[in-house]
Amino acid sequence: MSHTYKQTMPSRKSISCSKIIAISILYLAITATLTAQTPNFPERMPIVERPFSDDPDKFSFAIIGDKTGGGLDKWPVFDRAIDEINTLKPDFAIMVGDLIQGDTRDLEQLAAEWKEFWQHESDLIVPFLPLPGNHDITNPVMYEYWKEHLGRTYSAFTYKNCLFIMLNTEEWHHPTQAEGWDWEKGWFGEEQTKYVEDQLAKHPDVRHTFVLMHRPIWLYENSGWEQIEEALGNRAYTVFAGHYHNLTLHTRNDHRYFVLGATGGGFTPQEVREYGAFDHYSIVTVDDEEVNIAIIEPGNIHPADISTTAFKDRLGNLLTFKPQFNLNRGQPFSNGNLEITLENTLEKLLEFEIVFNPNENWQISPNQLSFQVKPGQTTKTTVAFSVPSNDFLPLPIYNYSALYGGEQLLNSRNLFHPISREDMRILKDWMLLGPFVLGVTEAPADRNEVPQSFLEIPLLEPNPDKTYQGQSGEITWQEHRSESERINLNDAFGDAELAYGFGTSYIKSPDARRVFAQIGWGSNLGRLYLNGVEISGAAIPGKHLFSGWAHFELPLKAGWNTLTILSGDYNGWWDYRMEVADATDVLEFSTQPTDSQD
Incomplete structure (x- = not known):
């Protein structure tokens, strides 16, 4: 697939946190050109100032996924994403949280982690807007650090007749509310929810509304999202989140809700892109009333619907393990089996392999098997077990993997449990x-x-x-x-x-x-x-x-x-x-x- 990435890695420039200016006026003082259009920012909006595009209608912006939560050795992935965003040159870039590893109250450690992040971010040539994730605000100390050094924890702004709402899913760490957060009012709290409702009421006729947050709160029960979703009403809008380090496109009320994957964060990669486990960033292009979203990894551009809930649902039902075992203390040996069913409801050939780890007490037959299942077909097989009734520990462990069209789809391990869940x-x-x-x-x-x-x-x-x-x-x-x-x-x-x-x-x-x-x-x-x-x-x-x-x-x-x-x-x-x-x-x-x- 063609791409425009050039393998030139500029040296990472050191940058002082003092370059991150907390805005105290409604508009940025950008002097690049007389025709440059600037968004209407609230006070203390976290942003690194850089010139905005002067195109009055069409524009694009990048969304960067989680960098932390594992992936400590993956800065090259983040750096390459920054370089490619520079090549594509969108109007600005938003990051959906987890910029640092965090989870500390040590201010020196916090300063060091933020310094490291800004050193890698500093090569970006477009304006950069971060919002907090659970690794950036894990406790009241980190909440105060964000407020002091970056600015607001949630905000909204307009740009070229589009409304952007930047939510904070970690507002419950507010120092004055951390001990007594009212979870009945959800993850956002009354103040933030009221702010969002006011912004939506203030901008009813924008051509599109973008809502961004770290955690995909719409997947949580009694989260408070329902109130915001009701306020969004029938307007045109799209929702983005991160946190899970796995790409999934959801559809709610005929609107697209994206859980974006990581951009250098930790996860177990899978070769099958429909699984959603690959590093990427996104480019969103707004052209009149249309909103187009490209999912991009180094050297590749994928359509927005590459990893859908429909595929995940079918994937979740591909493979079933049904143990049937009676641990009979009255007999010297206990016997049973594991029934394995593979139903291929996908579009490509599935190749499955299972291998049991050596176990001195358990007799397992067969202890290794493999088979292929074509699209639309179902295959069943059985593994037999026998073990001394009074010496059945440790329990058997098996590793299984599946290739989908010749590419790695599943790779996991499981435990054969001899006792019924009930x-x-x-x-x-x-x-x-x-x-x-x-x-x-x-x-x-x-x-x-x-x-x-x-x-x-x-x-x-x-x-x-x-x-x-x-x-x-x-x-x-x-x-x-x-x-x-x-x-x-x-x-x-x-x-x-x-x-x-x-x-x-x-x-x-x-x-x-x-x-x-x-x-x-x-x-x-x-x-x-x-x-x-x-x-x-x-x-x-x-x-x-x-x-x-x-x-x-x-x-x-x-x-x-x-x-x-x-x-x-x-x-x-x-x-x-x-x-x-x-x-x-x-x-x-x-x-x-x-x-x-x-």
Whole structure:
């Protein structure tokens, strides 16, 4: 495919953050030409001043996707996108958030990350308008930094009879509202929503309205987007967001809603472009009443509908795995199978391969298979399993991949789970104690390293009458009932960082038995105890973790058993999900045993 990219990489010029001028007047002082037209900006609009196009009707602008959230080694991708935008020379460029890695309260670190970004952005020759993402504003400190060094967190302006609305999906980090944000009013808050409604009412007759934000809030439930969407009404408009690092075009009320992919951010690339997993930026051209959008990666231009929800829906239904397995403790061996169905509803040949990892306990037949499915065809196959009923851990893991028209489409791995989803009981009732000081000043460079201070933490039994010295003062055991399937320690312990805490629950068994259990860790460190004895296979970091999940057996005694979780984390965003198999519904779970423990 032809393109105009020239492989010349100008040296990255250093740039001072002082060049980013927070505007304090309604119009930019641009002096390039007497005929240059400038947008009507509000006060303190974040922008790097550069001349605007003087074409009174037709214009174009670029949209740059996420740079951060992984992709720390992908600055060359971002740099090349900047060079190509310069070659295409749109009127201006907008970035939909995640400019820096962020997630810090350290002002020196913030300044260094912004300096790095501006050094790479500085080669851009057109005006640049950033809006904040969750990596740019992660906490009140970063909110204040944005306000001081860049300007407004949300804004609107008009250009050539088009209205641009720049939303902030991270406004809930506002220093005066971060502790008491009213989530019933959605992600934007009353003030920002009112601002948008006023701007729409002020500009009812523009030829097109563009709404840009970081998170695709229209996909969230009770997000507050409904109110803005209602205010948009029947006008011509298009919506853009980022955040997911994967391109998808949605259609709502006959309007286009784009979730844009990354421009140098982290993700797992796929060769099939319809999957949407490739670096790109976008060029939007407004010509009279028409709005044309090109999706561009280095050397390629794609149509706007290359990755649609229709393709994703069909992709999601291509492959099904149906386990049928009975873990029978009364027999020496348990047997079952995995039924695999591949239904090709796409337009090209699918080539599928599955390979099971070696496992000493499990007999798997076949342990490797491959097949092809033409468009419109369906293929089914079965894998047989056999395992000693009392020695079935670790569970089998299989890797599978699919080629679509000879190009990589799927490449993933999965776990063969011998217990039916319906037989797993999720523990939602806990006694929690924390946060305590973890005893480290920063996260170790190797996240598989367990700090000695964590290994030396003594196990604590729940005592509602006892007071402990916590990270920020005196603390006591608190009863906690989770409305979700995960125990959110971030909420329970008040956004604590470099901290640890305990969770305790009780399980009553009618007899001594071994039961299958699993825990999904959302923390950096974790240990699990039953009746004061550590279950070694449940720890994080651990030997047999699968995507943060540990699978193990609990040796329950007759009567009440004490289950204790010790969880530690570095950045404070931590939780866990605990599940216990109870196919016959004979176990009892409680935070307060109804009789004395045996």
